[in-house]
Amino acid sequence: MTGANSQRLFHEAQAYIPGGVNSPVRAFRGVGGNPLFFKGSEGAYLIDVDENRYIDYVGAWGPLILGHGNKKIVGAITEQLQHGIGYGASTEAEVKLAKKICEVVPSIEKVRLTTSGTEATMSAIRVARGFTGRDEIVKFEGCYHGHSDGLLVKAGSGALTLGKPDSLGVPEDYTKLTHVLPYNCITSAEAFFSQNGDRIACVIIEPIAGNMNLVTPLPGFLEGLRALCDKHGVVLIFDEVMTGFRVALGGAQSVYQVSPDMTCLGKVIGGGLPIGAFGGKQEIMDMIAPLGGVYQAGTLSGSPLAVAAGICMLDSISDPKIHKDLAETTQRLMDGLKERAKSNNIPFTTNHVGGMFGCFFSEEETVSTYNQVMSCNSHSFQKYFHFMLEQGVYLAPSAFEAGFMSIAHQEVEITATLNAAEIAFSKL
Protein backbone atom coordinates (compact mmCIF):
# COMPACT_ATOMS: atom_id res chain seq x y z
CA MET A 1 0.00 0.00 0.00
CA THR A 2 2.76 2.39 -0.88
CA GLY A 3 1.05 5.65 -1.86
CA ALA A 4 1.41 7.32 -5.25
CA ASN A 5 3.85 9.97 -4.02
CA SER A 6 6.13 7.42 -2.35
CA GLN A 7 6.03 5.33 -5.53
CA ARG A 8 6.96 8.31 -7.67
CA LEU A 9 9.83 9.36 -5.37
CA PHE A 10 11.18 5.82 -5.13
CA HIS A 11 11.15 5.56 -8.90
CA GLU A 12 13.07 8.82 -9.22
CA ALA A 13 15.42 7.99 -6.31
CA GLN A 14 16.56 4.81 -8.03
CA ALA A 15 17.88 6.88 -10.93
CA TYR A 16 20.24 8.84 -8.69
CA ILE A 17 20.84 6.83 -5.51
CA PRO A 18 21.94 3.18 -5.54
CA GLY A 19 18.82 1.15 -4.80
CA GLY A 20 17.02 4.42 -4.13
CA VAL A 21 18.17 4.51 -0.48
CA ASN A 22 21.06 5.92 1.53
CA SER A 23 21.23 2.91 3.85
CA PRO A 24 20.27 -0.58 2.68
CA VAL A 25 17.92 -1.47 5.51
CA ARG A 26 15.61 1.40 4.50
CA ALA A 27 14.80 -0.49 1.32
CA PHE A 28 12.04 -3.03 1.75
CA ARG A 29 14.16 -5.93 0.47
CA GLY A 30 13.52 -7.91 3.66
CA VAL A 31 9.73 -7.60 3.38
CA GLY A 32 9.03 -7.02 -0.30
CA GLY A 33 7.40 -3.95 -1.85
CA ASN A 34 8.74 -0.42 -2.04
CA PRO A 35 9.85 1.87 0.78
CA LEU A 36 7.77 4.76 2.03
CA PHE A 37 9.03 8.32 1.87
CA PHE A 38 8.36 10.52 4.88
CA LYS A 39 7.88 14.24 5.20
CA GLY A 40 6.99 14.76 8.82
CA SER A 41 6.68 13.34 12.28
CA GLU A 42 5.11 14.11 15.64
CA GLY A 43 5.35 12.29 18.95
CA ALA A 44 4.79 8.59 18.26
CA TYR A 45 3.83 9.19 14.64
CA LEU A 46 5.46 9.35 11.22
CA ILE A 47 3.70 11.05 8.30
CA ASP A 48 4.47 9.90 4.78
CA VAL A 49 4.42 11.93 1.56
CA ASP A 50 0.90 10.62 0.85
CA GLU A 51 -0.41 12.01 4.18
CA ASN A 52 -0.67 8.60 5.86
CA ARG A 53 0.06 8.55 9.59
CA TYR A 54 1.85 5.62 11.21
CA ILE A 55 2.58 4.69 14.80
CA ASP A 56 6.37 4.44 14.59
CA TYR A 57 8.38 1.67 16.23
CA VAL A 58 11.63 2.47 14.42
CA GLY A 59 12.30 5.79 16.14
CA ALA A 60 15.03 6.70 13.62
CA TRP A 61 16.62 3.33 14.53
CA GLY A 62 16.79 4.09 18.22
CA PRO A 63 17.68 7.70 19.06
CA LEU A 64 14.15 9.06 19.46
CA ILE A 65 13.51 7.82 22.96
CA LEU A 66 11.47 11.00 23.64
CA GLY A 67 9.46 10.61 20.43
CA HIS A 68 9.53 12.74 17.29
CA GLY A 69 9.86 16.51 17.48
CA ASN A 70 10.37 16.63 21.24
CA LYS A 71 10.11 20.31 22.16
CA LYS A 72 13.09 20.33 24.51
CA ILE A 73 15.43 18.74 21.95
CA VAL A 74 14.20 21.00 19.15
CA GLY A 75 14.63 23.97 21.49
CA ALA A 76 18.21 23.01 22.37
CA ILE A 77 19.17 22.69 18.70
CA THR A 78 17.43 25.96 17.81
CA GLU A 79 19.20 27.76 20.66
CA GLN A 80 22.61 26.52 19.48
CA LEU A 81 21.79 27.54 15.89
CA GLN A 82 21.60 31.16 17.07
CA HIS A 83 25.25 30.94 18.09
CA GLY A 84 26.76 28.87 15.33
CA ILE A 85 26.53 25.65 13.38
CA GLY A 86 30.11 24.59 13.90
CA TYR A 87 33.47 26.11 14.74
CA GLY A 88 35.93 23.30 14.03
CA ALA A 89 37.32 24.02 17.47
CA SER A 90 36.60 23.24 21.10
CA THR A 91 33.40 24.24 22.91
CA GLU A 92 32.24 24.31 26.52
CA ALA A 93 29.26 22.15 25.59
CA GLU A 94 31.38 19.20 24.46
CA VAL A 95 33.14 19.22 27.84
CA LYS A 96 29.75 19.19 29.51
CA LEU A 97 28.55 16.24 27.41
CA ALA A 98 31.77 14.29 27.99
CA LYS A 99 31.50 14.89 31.74
CA LYS A 100 27.88 13.81 31.71
CA ILE A 101 28.68 10.58 29.82
CA CYS A 102 31.47 9.77 32.31
CA GLU A 103 29.09 10.35 35.22
CA VAL A 104 26.27 8.24 33.82
CA VAL A 105 28.50 5.38 32.62
CA PRO A 106 31.08 4.86 35.38
CA SER A 107 33.28 2.48 33.32
CA ILE A 108 34.00 5.44 31.02
CA GLU A 109 36.76 7.59 32.50
CA LYS A 110 37.49 9.50 29.31
CA VAL A 111 35.47 9.76 26.13
CA ARG A 112 35.94 11.04 22.60
CA LEU A 113 33.10 12.10 20.30
CA THR A 114 32.77 11.02 16.67
CA THR A 115 30.10 11.58 14.01
CA SER A 116 28.73 8.04 13.76
CA GLY A 117 28.60 4.72 15.57
CA THR A 118 30.70 3.17 12.81
CA GLU A 119 33.56 5.54 13.61
CA ALA A 120 33.19 4.87 17.32
CA THR A 121 33.63 1.08 16.98
CA MET A 122 36.34 1.37 14.34
CA SER A 123 38.31 3.80 16.51
CA ALA A 124 37.80 1.81 19.72
CA ILE A 125 39.30 -1.23 18.03
CA ARG A 126 42.27 0.76 16.78
CA VAL A 127 42.90 2.03 20.30
CA ALA A 128 42.60 -1.50 21.74
CA ARG A 129 45.12 -2.73 19.17
CA GLY A 130 47.47 0.13 19.97
CA PHE A 131 47.12 -0.49 23.68
CA THR A 132 47.74 -4.25 23.55
CA GLY A 133 50.13 -4.34 20.60
CA ARG A 134 48.05 -7.21 19.18
CA ASP A 135 46.20 -7.38 15.84
CA GLU A 136 43.51 -10.04 16.12
CA ILE A 137 39.99 -9.32 17.34
CA VAL A 138 36.91 -11.29 18.33
CA LYS A 139 33.30 -10.48 17.41
CA PHE A 140 30.09 -12.49 17.64
CA GLU A 141 27.82 -13.90 14.99
CA GLY A 142 24.86 -11.62 14.21
CA CYS A 143 26.33 -8.60 16.01
CA TYR A 144 26.61 -5.42 13.95
CA HIS A 145 29.23 -2.82 14.75
CA GLY A 146 28.89 -0.47 11.79
CA HIS A 147 30.26 -0.97 8.31
CA SER A 148 34.04 -0.73 8.66
CA ASP A 149 36.01 -3.41 6.81
CA GLY A 150 37.18 -5.72 9.56
CA LEU A 151 33.74 -5.84 11.18
CA LEU A 152 31.71 -6.92 8.18
CA VAL A 153 32.08 -10.58 9.00
CA LYS A 154 28.92 -12.42 9.97
CA ALA A 155 27.43 -9.02 10.74
CA GLY A 156 23.83 -8.33 11.66
CA SER A 157 21.35 -5.62 10.53
CA GLY A 158 21.23 -4.89 6.79
CA ALA A 159 23.99 -7.42 6.13
CA LEU A 160 21.68 -10.13 7.50
CA THR A 161 18.56 -8.80 5.81
CA LEU A 162 20.25 -9.05 2.44
CA GLY A 163 21.48 -12.55 3.19
CA LYS A 164 25.07 -11.40 2.63
CA PRO A 165 26.98 -11.66 5.88
CA ASP A 166 30.13 -10.51 4.14
CA SER A 167 30.71 -7.67 1.73
CA LEU A 168 32.51 -7.44 -1.58
CA GLY A 169 35.39 -5.01 -1.44
CA VAL A 170 36.61 -6.13 1.95
CA PRO A 171 40.12 -7.60 1.55
CA GLU A 172 40.36 -11.11 2.92
CA ASP A 173 43.55 -10.11 4.72
CA TYR A 174 41.53 -7.70 6.89
CA THR A 175 38.91 -10.19 7.91
CA LYS A 176 41.55 -12.84 8.63
CA LEU A 177 42.24 -10.84 11.77
CA THR A 178 38.57 -11.05 12.85
CA HIS A 179 37.47 -14.19 14.65
CA VAL A 180 33.75 -14.83 14.88
CA LEU A 181 32.27 -16.77 17.79
CA PRO A 182 28.66 -17.80 18.51
CA TYR A 183 26.67 -15.36 20.67
CA ASN A 184 25.59 -16.64 24.07
CA CYS A 185 27.93 -19.64 24.05
CA ILE A 186 30.55 -19.16 26.77
CA THR A 187 32.00 -22.66 26.37
CA SER A 188 33.05 -21.99 22.78
CA ALA A 189 34.58 -18.67 23.86
CA GLU A 190 36.51 -20.49 26.60
CA ALA A 191 37.76 -23.09 24.14
CA PHE A 192 38.81 -20.38 21.69
CA PHE A 193 40.61 -18.31 24.33
CA SER A 194 42.50 -21.26 25.76
CA GLN A 195 44.16 -21.64 22.32
CA ASN A 196 44.30 -18.05 21.04
CA GLY A 197 43.69 -15.70 23.98
CA ASP A 198 47.16 -14.22 24.09
CA ARG A 199 46.99 -13.05 20.46
CA ILE A 200 43.69 -11.18 20.85
CA ALA A 201 43.60 -7.38 21.18
CA CYS A 202 39.91 -7.02 21.96
CA VAL A 203 36.51 -8.62 22.17
CA ILE A 204 33.77 -6.42 20.76
CA ILE A 205 30.18 -7.32 21.55
CA GLU A 206 26.68 -5.88 21.68
CA PRO A 207 25.89 -6.70 25.33
CA ILE A 208 22.29 -7.01 24.17
CA ALA A 209 22.29 -8.04 20.51
CA GLY A 210 19.98 -5.63 18.72
CA ASN A 211 20.93 -6.25 15.12
CA MET A 212 19.75 -9.84 14.79
CA ASN A 213 16.31 -8.85 16.02
CA LEU A 214 16.76 -8.70 19.82
CA VAL A 215 18.70 -11.31 21.76
CA THR A 216 19.53 -10.82 25.43
CA PRO A 217 22.68 -12.27 27.02
CA LEU A 218 22.19 -15.53 28.91
CA PRO A 219 23.14 -15.41 32.60
CA GLY A 220 26.91 -15.80 32.89
CA PHE A 221 27.74 -14.99 29.27
CA LEU A 222 28.95 -11.40 29.71
CA GLU A 223 30.50 -12.27 33.10
CA GLY A 224 32.34 -15.15 31.41
CA LEU A 225 33.69 -12.88 28.69
CA ARG A 226 34.84 -10.39 31.33
CA ALA A 227 36.78 -13.16 33.09
CA LEU A 228 38.36 -14.43 29.84
CA CYS A 229 39.46 -10.92 28.87
CA ASP A 230 40.98 -10.37 32.32
CA LYS A 231 42.82 -13.66 32.16
CA HIS A 232 44.33 -13.03 28.72
CA GLY A 233 44.92 -9.27 28.90
CA VAL A 234 42.26 -8.58 26.26
CA VAL A 235 40.32 -5.30 26.03
CA LEU A 236 36.57 -5.90 26.45
CA ILE A 237 34.55 -3.48 24.31
CA PHE A 238 30.80 -3.15 24.76
CA ASP A 239 29.19 -1.72 21.67
CA GLU A 240 26.32 0.16 23.28
CA VAL A 241 25.60 2.34 20.26
CA MET A 242 22.05 0.97 20.36
CA THR A 243 21.59 -0.01 24.02
CA GLY A 244 23.30 3.01 25.63
CA PHE A 245 20.76 5.21 27.45
CA ARG A 246 17.96 3.14 25.93
CA VAL A 247 17.68 -0.06 27.99
CA ALA A 248 18.57 1.94 31.11
CA LEU A 249 20.27 5.27 31.74
CA GLY A 250 23.59 3.48 32.36
CA GLY A 251 23.14 1.14 29.40
CA ALA A 252 23.28 -2.65 29.27
CA GLN A 253 26.37 -2.63 31.50
CA SER A 254 24.28 -1.21 34.33
CA VAL A 255 21.50 -3.76 33.74
CA TYR A 256 23.85 -6.78 33.82
CA GLN A 257 26.44 -5.27 36.16
CA VAL A 258 29.40 -6.16 33.95
CA SER A 259 31.97 -3.45 33.44
CA PRO A 260 33.79 -3.31 30.07
CA ASP A 261 37.17 -1.66 29.45
CA MET A 262 35.75 0.42 26.60
CA THR A 263 32.25 1.42 25.50
CA CYS A 264 30.96 2.65 22.15
CA LEU A 265 27.96 4.96 22.05
CA GLY A 266 25.82 6.68 19.41
CA LYS A 267 22.15 7.00 18.51
CA VAL A 268 20.46 8.28 21.72
CA ILE A 269 23.35 10.60 22.69
CA GLY A 270 22.75 12.73 19.59
CA GLY A 271 19.01 13.04 20.13
CA GLY A 272 18.57 12.21 16.43
CA LEU A 273 21.52 14.21 15.07
CA PRO A 274 24.66 12.43 13.80
CA ILE A 275 26.97 11.48 16.65
CA GLY A 276 29.01 8.67 18.12
CA ALA A 277 31.36 8.31 21.07
CA PHE A 278 33.86 5.87 22.46
CA GLY A 279 35.41 5.87 25.87
CA GLY A 280 36.78 3.77 28.66
CA LYS A 281 39.64 3.40 31.05
CA GLN A 282 41.95 6.38 31.21
CA GLU A 283 45.12 4.36 30.56
CA ILE A 284 43.57 3.03 27.34
CA MET A 285 42.05 6.32 26.17
CA ASP A 286 45.31 8.18 26.79
CA MET A 287 46.79 6.14 23.91
CA ILE A 288 44.94 8.47 21.52
CA ALA A 289 46.57 11.41 19.70
CA PRO A 290 47.58 14.03 20.71
CA LEU A 291 48.49 12.26 23.99
CA GLY A 292 49.47 8.92 22.51
CA GLY A 293 50.36 7.28 19.24
CA VAL A 294 46.92 6.08 18.09
CA TYR A 295 45.52 8.45 15.46
CA GLN A 296 41.84 9.31 15.44
CA ALA A 297 40.12 12.47 14.21
CA GLY A 298 36.98 14.01 12.72
CA THR A 299 36.13 17.34 11.06
CA LEU A 300 32.59 17.35 12.43
CA SER A 301 33.31 15.44 15.66
CA GLY A 302 31.55 17.08 18.59
CA SER A 303 29.29 19.08 16.24
CA PRO A 304 27.79 21.81 18.45
CA LEU A 305 24.29 21.01 17.18
CA ALA A 306 24.59 17.29 17.94
CA VAL A 307 26.20 18.04 21.30
CA ALA A 308 23.41 20.47 22.23
CA ALA A 309 20.83 17.81 21.34
CA GLY A 310 22.81 15.21 23.26
CA ILE A 311 23.10 17.22 26.47
CA CYS A 312 19.41 18.00 26.35
CA MET A 313 18.63 14.33 25.73
CA LEU A 314 20.72 13.09 28.66
CA ASP A 315 19.23 15.76 30.94
CA SER A 316 15.72 14.86 29.82
CA ILE A 317 16.11 11.13 30.44
CA SER A 318 17.99 11.33 33.74
CA ASP A 319 14.76 10.98 35.73
CA PRO A 320 14.48 7.21 36.48
CA LYS A 321 10.76 7.45 35.76
CA ILE A 322 11.50 7.73 32.04
CA HIS A 323 13.10 4.29 31.74
CA LYS A 324 10.57 2.79 34.12
CA ASP A 325 7.70 4.07 31.96
CA LEU A 326 9.43 2.93 28.76
CA ALA A 327 9.95 -0.56 30.18
CA GLU A 328 6.33 -0.78 31.36
CA THR A 329 4.92 0.34 28.03
CA THR A 330 7.18 -2.12 26.20
CA GLN A 331 6.13 -4.92 28.54
CA ARG A 332 2.45 -4.10 27.98
CA LEU A 333 2.90 -4.20 24.20
CA MET A 334 4.84 -7.50 24.30
CA ASP A 335 2.31 -9.18 26.63
CA GLY A 336 -0.53 -8.00 24.43
CA LEU A 337 1.10 -9.22 21.24
CA LYS A 338 1.85 -12.67 22.70
CA GLU A 339 -1.72 -12.99 23.96
CA ARG A 340 -3.19 -12.12 20.56
CA ALA A 341 -0.78 -14.41 18.69
CA LYS A 342 -1.70 -17.25 21.02
CA SER A 343 -5.44 -16.80 20.59
CA ASN A 344 -4.87 -16.94 16.83
CA ASN A 345 -2.61 -20.02 17.10
CA ILE A 346 0.41 -18.21 15.71
CA PRO A 347 3.79 -19.45 17.01
CA PHE A 348 5.25 -16.22 18.35
CA THR A 349 7.55 -15.06 21.11
CA THR A 350 9.28 -11.85 22.18
CA ASN A 351 12.36 -10.50 23.93
CA HIS A 352 12.59 -7.07 25.49
CA VAL A 353 14.77 -4.93 27.74
CA GLY A 354 13.83 -1.38 28.73
CA GLY A 355 12.66 0.45 25.61
CA MET A 356 13.87 -2.15 23.10
CA PHE A 357 12.06 -5.23 21.89
CA GLY A 358 12.14 -8.10 19.42
CA CYS A 359 9.30 -10.21 18.00
CA PHE A 360 9.86 -13.71 16.63
CA PHE A 361 7.62 -15.95 14.57
CA SER A 362 9.07 -19.01 16.22
CA GLU A 363 7.90 -22.26 17.76
CA GLU A 364 10.53 -21.83 20.48
CA GLU A 365 9.50 -20.47 23.83
CA THR A 366 12.62 -18.32 24.08
CA VAL A 367 15.06 -17.17 21.42
CA SER A 368 18.65 -16.72 22.58
CA THR A 369 20.91 -17.78 19.71
CA TYR A 370 21.72 -16.64 16.19
CA ASN A 371 20.57 -19.98 14.77
CA GLN A 372 17.21 -19.67 16.51
CA VAL A 373 16.80 -16.18 15.05
CA MET A 374 17.69 -17.43 11.59
CA SER A 375 15.17 -20.25 11.74
CA CYS A 376 12.19 -18.00 12.48
CA ASN A 377 9.40 -17.91 9.93
CA SER A 378 10.37 -15.02 7.66
CA HIS A 379 7.32 -15.50 5.45
CA SER A 380 4.98 -14.86 8.41
CA PHE A 381 6.98 -11.77 9.34
CA GLN A 382 6.72 -10.35 5.83
CA LYS A 383 2.95 -10.76 5.77
CA TYR A 384 2.61 -9.42 9.31
CA PHE A 385 4.74 -6.38 8.44
CA HIS A 386 2.49 -5.44 5.52
CA PHE A 387 -0.76 -6.09 7.43
CA MET A 388 0.50 -3.80 10.20
CA LEU A 389 1.59 -1.13 7.73
CA GLU A 390 -1.85 -1.17 6.10
CA GLN A 391 -3.30 -0.44 9.51
CA GLY A 392 -0.95 2.42 10.24
CA VAL A 393 1.80 0.73 12.24
CA TYR A 394 5.36 1.21 10.98
CA LEU A 395 7.73 -1.58 12.02
CA ALA A 396 11.34 -1.98 10.91
CA PRO A 397 11.19 -3.50 7.42
CA SER A 398 13.25 -6.53 8.42
CA ALA A 399 12.89 -9.52 10.74
CA PHE A 400 16.43 -8.86 11.98
CA GLU A 401 15.92 -5.41 13.49
CA ALA A 402 14.90 -4.54 17.03
CA GLY A 403 11.84 -2.41 17.75
CA PHE A 404 12.03 0.86 19.68
CA MET A 405 9.56 2.36 22.14
CA SER A 406 9.39 6.06 23.01
CA ILE A 407 7.76 7.91 25.86
CA ALA A 408 5.39 9.46 23.30
CA HIS A 409 3.79 6.01 22.89
CA GLN A 410 0.83 6.19 25.23
CA GLU A 411 -2.15 3.98 26.03
CA VAL A 412 -3.97 5.01 22.85
CA GLU A 413 -1.05 4.02 20.59
CA ILE A 414 -0.50 0.70 22.36
CA THR A 415 -4.20 -0.16 22.11
CA ALA A 416 -4.26 0.77 18.42
CA THR A 417 -1.15 -1.35 17.79
CA LEU A 418 -2.66 -4.34 19.58
CA ASN A 419 -5.92 -3.98 17.66
CA ALA A 420 -3.93 -3.92 14.42
CA ALA A 421 -1.95 -6.98 15.51
CA GLU A 422 -5.16 -8.88 16.31
CA ILE A 423 -6.27 -8.38 12.71
CA ALA A 424 -2.80 -9.11 11.29
CA PHE A 425 -2.46 -12.39 13.25
CA SER A 426 -5.96 -13.47 12.24
CA LYS A 427 -5.02 -13.05 8.56
CA LEU A 428 -1.73 -14.99 8.74
Ligand SMILES: *Cc1c(COP(=O)(O)O)cnc(C)c1O
Ligand atom coordinates in the same frame (compact mmCIF):
# COMPACT_ATOMS: atom_id res chain seq x y z
C1 LIG B 1 23.72 1.47 14.61
C2 LIG B 1 24.83 0.70 15.20
C3 LIG B 1 26.17 0.95 14.84
C4 LIG B 1 26.56 1.88 13.73
O1 LIG B 1 26.23 3.20 13.98
P1 LIG B 1 26.12 4.21 12.73
O2 LIG B 1 25.83 5.54 13.39
O3 LIG B 1 25.02 3.69 11.87
O4 LIG B 1 27.42 4.19 12.02
C5 LIG B 1 27.17 0.27 15.52
N1 LIG B 1 26.87 -0.62 16.49
C6 LIG B 1 25.60 -0.88 16.84
C7 LIG B 1 25.34 -1.86 17.94
C8 LIG B 1 24.54 -0.25 16.21
O5 LIG B 1 23.29 -0.56 16.53
